[in-house]
Amino acid sequence: METRAVRKHEWATIPNAITIIRFLLVLPIVGFLVADTEPVLTAVLLLAFGLSDWVDGFIARKFNQVSQLGILLDPIADRLGIVAIAIALVISGAIPVWVGLAVFVTDLVLLCTYFFLRLESPPASTWLGKIRTAIMMLGLACVAFGRIPEFTVLAAPGVAILAAGTVLHLFVGFGYLRIMRASAKTQRSSAS
DSSP, rough: OOOOOOOOSSOOOHHHHHHHHHHHHHHHHHHHHHOOOOOHHHHHHHHHHHHHHHHHHHHHHHOOOOHHHHHHHHHHHHHHHHHHHHHHHHHSSOHHHHHHHHHHHHHHHHHHHHTTTTOSSSOOHHHHHHHHHHHHHHHHHHHHHSGGGGGGGGGHHHHHHHHHHHHHHHHHHHHHHHHHHHHHHHHHHOOO
């Protein structure tokens, strides 16, 4: 298996630009969801948000543009975006409160743990974590498209998919807590 070098000091890469665009997409998506306006544009922006996660990772690996900044920013963009969009959907009444609360609390616990343990870098994404993100993105997209009058049939399956992704999110979150705890032990051992 080929190992690619991580560029530590190079931040001006195409994947990092895509990640920043993903950050910027969150504001209009959340605004439109809370205001319950522009359902077509919201769905398109949310689809772009979800696809950009796959695109930036593909470009980073394919064209050897993996950078330290990208390793840090990409999961932050995913988690911040999903949490903000889920909360906006709860506010608009499109998804159950427990979904938004579970997503928010899990990510808050992981973030606090990361800083409390003073880890050098965030835990690497696991396959289960990637599957969880894909399921949640699919659920969010279905719920968003379900707001369009011609596609209301997608709303209920979208909520079910998002609920399944949220349960998986809790499970994956527990796994990341264990990974962070092990990383902190290793970090302390190497420091002493």
